[in-house]
Amino acid sequence: GAVVSQHPSWVICKSGTSVKIECRSLDFQATTMFWYRQFPKQSLMLMATSNEGSKATYEQGVEKDKFLINHASLTLSTLTVTSAHPEDSSFYICSARDPRVRFFSGNTIYFGEGSWLTVV
């Protein structure tokens, strides 16, 4: 079946540096990918919608200059946390929909394995 893969699974970075997380659709082309953030023992919050070949759409309250999203190809979206601070430490998850499958005919939303970011 369709698979969405994230890399890295774990990353530790120093405060003030930038870190990039990749989200890849492995066997389908995803024109749209989504980035979520999950704080410990909390829900997933949609951060932004990543659109291939155009600017990402950010949810209200998400700093677009801090969380840079690039969707340069139909199989890859990247989330870069710039000038990271300890409060950016969290679990980040991406998802993508397989456009080959008509939505109501079955599950078409796939989640990556997630990436743990710790800023020290």
Added chain:
Amino acid sequence: AQTVTQSQPEMSVQEAETVTLSCTYDTSENNYYLFWYKQPPSRQMILVIRQEAYKQQNATENRFSVNFQKAAKSFSLKISDSQLGDTAMYFCAFMKPERGGGADGLTFGKGTHLIIQP
């Protein structure tokens, strides 16, 4: 904007029992999709069941079934014959229908931590 509410932060039942997780939502949309996701300690999101709002029949997937009450904006999940492997966080989620071929992200509830006791 949509909101999804899960009022049970944690539930615990004995193995083989039946458990129901509650979820309510608020939306002005007439057509939409509802989901229950399971998140085990690995943090991988696993689709448990989904429901299209335009379908009156409640969705079922083996031991999992939903009670979808559109007028009440309620979407509860029933797990029958619960198993130890069902222990996980369960999230209720809402998605608006796609327009013009585009896709919307999911709005999640805060989750219910379900513990199945041996």
